Every structure is written in C-alpha cells, then in structure tokens.
C-alpha cells in the first residue's frame with residue numbers, strides 16, 4: 001500500500017501503491033504513517049519524496065470507505081505530522097493530485113509536478129468538503145478568492161495554472177520523481193517554517209464579506225438546494241478569520257454535517273453509477289472488457305439538421321474525418337455554414353485551431369463508400385430512414401458500421417432492411433449533440449458485440465457518457481418521459497398551472513421544469529408522434545370520449561396548444577409566452593390560464609389546490625415506476641444506467657442521484673404506497689400501477705439500489 005525505498009543514500013522515497021488511483025484507503029494511511037515514522041526516525045534519511053505508483057500521485061480519500069464505518073488512522077493527524085516533521089518532504093505529482101491527494105501535497109514542504117498533471121479539490125462534487133485541512137491550507141497558500149473558486153467548483157487545474165497560482169514550486173517534463181529527489185537533496189538544511197502552509201497567514205482579502213456573499217449567491221443560483229458549496233464557503237471563511245487550530249475544527253464540524261447527508265450519498269452514488277454505466281454485458285457473455293471495438297478514422301453523418309450538425313462537431317473535434325450529407329443544395333450550404341461556425345467557436349473557446357480540414361460536405365451518398373461508420377440523423381420518419389439504410393447497404397463497403405440517431409424508432413426494423421444487421425446499432429444523441437454528454441447506445445437483437453463496443457468506444461472518445469440500452473419504443477430515456485409528461489398534464493387538468501408544476505420541479509432541483517423543458521425542445525415533435533400513433537388528429541374516432549384514448553386517461557391539452565401554432569420557444573409561444581420567436585425568457589401566459597379554465601369547465605372538472613408534494617410524487621414516482629418496468633423488460637441492465645441517463649440527458653438533479661436512487665432514498669415501501677394511492681384514484685392510468693419488480697423488491701425488504709440487479713437477473717434481458 002506504500003513502498004519505502006532509500007534512494008541517493010539519504011532520500012526516503014515513499015510510493016503510494018493502491019491502484020488504480022492510489023486512493024488513501026485505511027491500509028494506505030496505515031502504511032504511510034509507518035513509512036513516515038521510519039523516515040523521520042532514520043538518521044541516514046535527510047529528506048523525503050512522496051509519489052504514487054503508475055504515474056498517478058493520488059486520487060484522494062477512498063470514496064468506497066465512506067459507505068461504512070470509518071476505520072484506520074485518521075487523515076488529519078497523519079497529514080499534520082508530515083507537515084510538522086523536521087526533514088523536508090517533497091510531493092512528486094504525476095497524473096492527478098485530487099481531494100485528499102491534493103491535501104497530502106499541501107502538507108509537503110515542496111511540490112513538483114509533471115506538466116501533464118491535474119490538481120484539484122473535487123470533494124464538493126461528492127457532496128463533501130476538503131476535510132483534511134484543504135479548506136484551511138489552500139486559502140493560506142493562494143488567497144481567499146482563488147481558493148474559494150477551486151473549492152466551491154471542484155475544478156481541476158493544469159500544472160501550469162497551479163504553478164502560476166503558487167501551488168507548485170516547479171513543473172517538469174522530465175521524470176518527476178527523479179527531479180523531486182534532486183530537489184529534496186537541495187532543500188536539506190534549509191529552514192522549513194515558511195514552508196509549512198498551515199503556519200502562513202491567510203492573505204488579506206479586501207471586503208471579504210462582500211466576496212463571500214457574492215459567491216454564496218452564485219452557488220445558490222447554480223446549484224439550487226445543494227448544501228456542500230455553502231459549507232465550503234463557511235469553511236473558507238474560517239481560514240480567513242481564525243487561526244489554523246480553530247479553522248481545522250470548523251472544517252471538521254462542517255464536514256460532519258455533510259458526511260452522512262442524503263446529498264452526499266446521492267452524489268457519491270452518481271460518481272460510481274457513471275463509471276458502472278459504461279460496463280455493458282450481453283446475455284451471450286460478450287461484454288465491455290472482452291469485446292474489441294473497431295478503430296474509427298472516418299465517419300459520415302446523413303442529415304444536417306440540429307442533431308446532425310452537433311454530431312459532426314462532436315466527431316471532428318476529436319480528430320475524426322467527417323463527410324456530411326444533405327439532400328438539397330440549400331440545406332447543405334446552410335448546414336455547412338452552421339457547422340463551421342460551431343467548430344470555430346468551439347475551437348476558440350478551447351484555445352485550439354478548428355479542425356475544418358477534416359470536413360467534407362456532399363449531396364451524394366456515393367461519397368460514403370469508404371467510411372468506417374455512418375450515423376443517420378434524418379427526419380424521425382421510419383419510411384425515410386428505411387430508404388436511407390437500404391441505400392447505405394448498397395453504397396458502403398461491407399464492413400461499414402451503420403448507426404441511427406433515432407430517438408425512439410425500432411433499430412432492429414432498420415437493421416432488417418440492410419445487408420448487415422449485425423453492424424447496425426442505435427446512437428441516440430441528445431440535443432444539442434455537441435454539448436449534451438449523454439449517448440444511448442441502442443443494442444438491437446442482431447447488433448454484434450463488436451458493433452456495440454465500437455459505438456460505446458466512439459461515444460467515450462467524443463467525451464460522452466455512453467449507456468447501452470435495449471431496443472423498445474423510446475428506449476430508456478424517452479420511454480420514461482411519457483408517464484412523467486402525462487402526470488404533468490393531468491395535474492393541469494386537475495387545477496395546477498404550468499408555472500406551479502415547473503416551480504415544484506425546479507425547487508426539487510431540476511434546472512428546468514417539465515413545461516419549460518417541453519417549450520425548449522419544441523411541442524410539435526410530440527404532437528406529430530401522437531398523431532402518428534392515432535392518439536390525436538383526424539384518425540381519432542369522433543365517438544371516442546375526448547379525455548380517453550386506447551382505454552386510458554388522455555389529456556388533449558397539449559394537442560390544443562399545438563393546434564394554435566404554439567410550438568414553444570421557437571414560435572415565441574408554448575406553455576409560456578416569450579418576447580419573440582426563439583426568445584428564452586418564459587413568462588406565464590394568461591391565454592393558457594384561460595384555456596385551462598375553459599377546458600375544465602367544459603369537462604366539468606372542479607379545480608383543486610394541488611400541493612408541491614403531490615406534483616413531485618406523481619411526476620417522479622411515475623417516472624421511477626416506468627424505470628422498474630424497463631429493468632423488468634431487460635431494456636436497461638441496472639438502475640445505475642437509468643439514473644445516469646436521467647442525470648446526463650434530462651437534467652435530473654445530481655444531488656438527488658437519479659429517479660431510481662431517489663425512489664430508494666424516499667423508501668421503496670413509501671413510494672409503493674403512494675403509487676397505489678394515486679393508482680386507486682386513477683385506475684385508467686396504467687403507468688401508476690406499481691410494477692411487479694417494484695413490488696418484489698419491497699417484498700424482499702427494499703434492498704439498496706446497488707443490490708437490485710440480483711433480483712433482476714432471472715428476468716428477460718435485451719442486454
């Protein structure tokens with residue numbers, strides 16, 4: 001867990017050995033304490049260098065240990081002892097120094113880093129604060145404003161930035177350990193008191209209160225209801241106003257309030273869920289670590305609408321040659337100008353040059369004959385998509401992987417019209433595709449493991465969080481959206497307003513309530529899908545009761561809104577009104593209020609007061625219930641996958657962990673009771689009927705979300 005060597009006859013080299021990130025587990029802390037004691041007590045040793053194995057200094061405390069009782073030597077006294085020691089200690093930082101790893105570096109008397117190293121205090125992203133002295137030492141070293149920014153955002157710094165801020169003493173392109181050993185030898189005999197960061201006086205910040213107030217407002221706005229950034233601010237205030245001995249106590253008190261909080265549990269769950277989600281498995285045993293992806297050097301995108309453009313940008317900025325295809329010259333030219341503009345802005349922001357030379361624009365599918373992979377992003381129309389796939393079968397070489405960006409159509413039906421169904425897979429991007437991190441990789445029953453591995457690995461290369469899902473209408477994300485949207489519109493029928501529903505969801509933590517989100521996405525898309533599926537429009541039998549379709553409760557209000565040409569932000573009117581078409585400032589619209597009042601009176605609905613609790617329960621419990629059905633159907637392999645999809649694709653608040661984790665935090669039994677209650681009141685809403693898996697989990701004593709998979713195993717899997 002820590003290797004001890006004597007190098008250059010007098011330098012103790014202590015290497016943390018806890019792969020993959022040398023986290024400070026109990027065993028590592030124990031080994032470090034022993035190694036430091038040995039070094040400080042050995043008269044031959046004049047200096048110490050601390051480094052990490054495999055080119056990684058340290059990824060911080062072992063987060064997995066936070067789930068159980070804390071054991072082993074506590075970190076703070078261990079770090080204080082390193083700083084107080086009488087021999088110079090140098091941190092040799094390669095790879096990462098994060099969280100407790102960065103705090104370890106801060107107690108060393110000198111810090112040398114490799115030029116590619118990254119440093120930071122990401123505890124806030126885990127619902128915590130840096131509690132091994134980080135909130136007290138960093139402000140003393142670099143001042144309150146810079147420390148506040150680092151601690152409240154959790155941002156990683158490059159070695160160059162850390163050098164400029166005064167965190168590092170040297171950045172090197174050579175072997176960091178060797179440079180650190182030489183540095184340590186030169187430091188022998190020099191006074192150490194000014195190198196002990198805890199002994200420094202925090203640089204004075206003019207108008208400290210105003211600064212802290214401004215940052216508080218900023219974090220409250222950015223992360224509504226999230227506790228950790230506010231606790232971080234209080235801890236940093238202590239560094240400005242208290243001696244280290246008192247400040248460290250304040251840090252520890254604040255950490256104690258966060259440590260066992262539901263938010264910390266949710267955020268730590270998200271950290272692991274995100275990593276678990278990439279680990280896909282098929283029923284035939286093929287999985288992420290035994291399936292080799294194809295190398296993708298060139299790709300083609302068909303369709304230069306909003307999605308297509310975003311996908312082109314995502315591919316080109318990671319160095320993949322892209323051929324973009326449109327059906328008409330005018331559309332091609334518009335798409336081309338948009339893509340170039342997007343790439344140029346993106347490159348400017350990242351301080352690199354735009355990779356325009358990788359792009360080719362064409363009207364001819366014939367130009368795709370040699371590409372490694374094609375992503376179809378044409379209009380959401382099955383007949384059109386089938387024609388494209390038939391054409392691609394003829395044009396592309398037999399090994400080309402064919403992907404569809406459909407947001408819910410049958411991927412296998414598309415595979416079926418090609419000469420290579422095993423090479424067909426869904427790559428469902430989220431709009432705007434160059435910004436949104438989520439990618440659903442839709443595995444058809446005939447998609448080969450190599451094809452799935454290729455799509456997953458391409459997603460990762462583009463910086464996406466890729467989740468493998470099964471093939472069913474709407475896949476995971478959009479399938480779950482339906483019950484969520486249905487509940488929201490039923491609540492309008494019963495007496496709520498769009499702004500009331502949105503406010504309840506935004507207070508819960510969503511960046512945007514469901515109606516504002518629908519306005520942003522465009523209301524016409526759902527309207528067209530409802531028309532195609534016979535739920536509205538001329539095909540509906542006039543004798544059909546207006547508020548029932550296909551034997552279920554149906555709310556026609558969204559159709560009525562669309563019939564008035566209100567398609568959301570793009571038309572300047574939707575559930576809200578906007579200053580102009582394309583405007584983003586949503587204001588409640590009295591016309592919608594009137595429409596709802598008239599609608600209720602036409603159907604004899606007595607409006608009632610609806611509580612925020614009911615809004616949250618009906619929308620989110622219905623969402624989770626569909627998630628259970630998705631698990632039952634084998635469309636998602638585990639609850640973590642569903643949560644990751646909702647976190648990255650639908651703005652579910654991260655500090656709530658995702659819909660499935662949230663249900664488990666509320667308590668499955670309680671959620672079940674509430675669903676049964678709402679289902680009793682709405683027997684014609686099947687989405688409110690608790691799913692069999694849900695009931696089974698409650699019957700098994702409501703195991704934690706990480707254990708649900710054990711109860712799903714026996715069920716039919718598409719993954």
Ligand SMILES: CC(C)(COP(=O)(O)OP(=O)(O)OC[C@H]1O[C@@H](n2cnc3c(N)ncnc32)[C@H](O)[C@@H]1OP(=O)(O)O)[C@@H](O)C(=O)NCCC(=O)NCCSC(=O)C[C@@H](O)CCCCCCCCCCCCC(=O)O
Pocket residue numbers: 020021023059060061062063064075096098099100101103122123126128129130131132134255256259260272275276
């Ligand atoms: C490091 C990374 C940037 C690497 O990224 P990369 O993409 O290369 O790799 P992966 O992310 O896929 O990770 C590989 C693998 O490693 C696992 N892992 C990564 N980091 C950790 C970790 N810190 N702990 C455990 N496991 C980790 C990851 O899960 C992968 O595993 P897999 O099985 O999937 O292969 C990147 O990984 C990264 O960003 N890591 C997290 C970095 C981080 O956030 N660090 C901060 C950790 S928190 C911390 O350090 C706290 C400190 O301030 C110390 C505080 C002292 C504690 C005091 C406790 C006081 C409690 C008081 C309360 C008392 C109340 C009571 O009485 O109850």
